[in-house]
Amino acid sequence: MYTNFIYFIVVLLIFSTQQPSPTPRLSLYLTLLATLTLLSLFALINRQVFRRLAARMSAVSAGPHLAVLYHRTVSRQSFLAFLFFCLDIYLLDIKYYLTSVALIRGSFTLQGLAALALFLLHVTIVWFYSYQCHCRFSTSTCSPSAVVAANLKFNLAIILPWLLISGSFDLLQLLPVGSLHDQLNTPLGQLLFFALLLVIFMFFAPPLVVRMWGCRPLASGVSRSLIEKFCQDEKFQVREIVLWPGPGADFITAGVMGLHRHCRYLLVTEGLLNVLDDDELRAVLAHELGHVKEKHLFFYLIFLLGYLVLAFPLSTLSFLLVLASDLPLALLRRSDSEFLTLISMLSTVPLLLLLLFYFRFLFGFFIRNFERQADLYVFTVMGRGYPLISALEKVAFHSGNVRDVPSWHHFSIKQRVDFLAAAARNPWLLKQHRLKLRRALAGYVVGLIAVGALGYLFHSGAVGKNLNEQLNFKMLTSLVQLEPKNPLLLSSLGTLYYTRNQPQEAVRHLERALELDPDNPEILNNLAWVLATSKERSFFQPERALSLAVKAAAGSQESHILDTLAEAYHVNGQARKALATAEEALAAVTGDRSYYLEQVEKFRAELQERESS
Helix, strand or coil, X not given: CHHHHHHHHHHHXXXXXXXXXXXXXXXXXXXXXXXXXXXXXXXXXXXXXXHHHHHHHHHCCCCHHHHHHHHHHHHHHHHHHHHHHHHHHHHCCHHHHHCCCHHHHCCHHHHHHHHHHHHHHHHHHHHHHHHHHHHCCCCCCCCHHHHHHHXXXXXXXXXXXXXXXXXXXXXXXXXXXXXXXXXXCCHHHHHHHHHHHHHHHHHHCXXXXXXXXXXXXXXXXXXXXXXXXXXHHCCCCCCEEEECCCCCCCCCCEEEXXXXXXXXXXXXXXHHHHHCCHHHHHHHHHXXXXXXXXXXXXHXXXXXXXXXXXXXXXXXXXXXXXXXXXXXXXXXXXCHHHHHHHHHHHXXXXXXXXXXXXXXXXXXXXXXXXXXXXXXXXXXXXXXXXXXXXXXXXXXXXXXXXXXXXXXXXXXXXXXXXXHHHHHHCCHHHHHHHHHHHHHHHHHHHHHHHHHHHHHHHHHCHHHHHHHHHHHHHHHHHXXXXXXXXXXXXXXXXXXXXXXXXXXXXXXHXXXXXXXXXXXXXXXXXXXXXXXXXXXXXXXXXXXXXHXXXXXXXXXXCHHHHHHHHHHHHHCCCHHHHHHHHHHXXXXXXXXXXXXXXXXXXXXXXXXXXXXX
């Protein structure tokens, strides 16, 4: 579950950061053909790999190494599925054709669903061909299609939080509230919005997840009576005790889901109820109670929010760092499609490294130790650890001798059993482990606050703004050297020179751009703004600025061009025309209106002053 969770995040990250080429490498027909060819190749590879694995497993005696061998192979093939997905995205430009559909282009949710569907298609192939090997060491009696369906239902529940959050964001974008859109499109606004929805989901989504998994209330009987009595005795409040369906009798586990007692479910599998005696079942329930009493589910929410806090500022920083290197400049002579693909890949690397480190190592450390803390809670409830040791040994045996199977998110069953035995001999280990976790959590919270604050200051403060300006200047200067007769590049560089308080260079580049494209409204507008607002007398030319601004406005009625015309009227002493034009600019704006409102107020005050004098 946890490994697939990381894969899904990576898939969404790669798809969202990939920049489609202006022109795709292949036509739509050839892209579809190439996609099917790669998918067929992936299927053939998996068929061969698992055939060889099945033959190898048949040739040796049963043992725990068979389960280890199987899980390692499935993990390796799942990673290969991810690599094939990357080929589809970066090599075949699938996103170009997906975003050419207006409905998909305007919805982050639909784009993400398309990416997840493509990845799940590859993973489904792994599940299908691995079925026969799984049967070699398990007691599964389901068909391959039933196993695939069960895996899909299980993994779709992992996607559900993202689906609801992303879908809500898309719906809010459709509301006709401009100020709300402005707030949502800022990094802080998006962070707060996603955090709020994530909190809401974590509290109220468990009923949806249990329904998706096909869970049903545990029928009345000995097992339910035992579980209900345990919950009553330990004040373990749950909304319902449900039977968690699985692909076979080897699906032996339990779980607890939901932060609030009114939305909390206790999940048990039929396999678990069949193999454990009463004391062992109580020990497993004590483990699940430990997760609730120690607030582990709340900390999982904190860790998810923590990743959002770190990822938002890093997303901009990673892109700026890539641009700061000389590599993008070396790629500029390549085709547009290669340049955009390589830039998007390079800027995604820091985010991928953060994601892998954060979830695989940092979150992995905490989740392993949370499981150990939940194991130790059996001493609080039952006063002894043997029932849980016995339960874990049975689970390991009936699941295919997986006692020594390693995992980044769980200690192996052997390690868990050994620690429980050590804690039974030395009760001080219980306090020591709790102290270790408290210190680690305190360090995590302090580090998260510090890194998040620094990241936000960089993202929104003067340092980030200056770096962004420096990198834009570097890129534009290099682009102009490569294309000295490109009027749009010359105009952009000239405008940037003006913001750097270099009016001479600004006017020189803008005049050159105007010579190359004398009717371009943007170039006319940019030069008019420089001549109308320059603080140096030699470059302050209000009459020419007005002439250029009038010509620009004749070619385009966009708000920023009308604003320049209003400013030109203002510096030429035509206060009434300045106010009227500023009001037109305000009416035309679709984004943040604050600047345009200030301009209207400025020109209105000037007009009133003139009329009263």
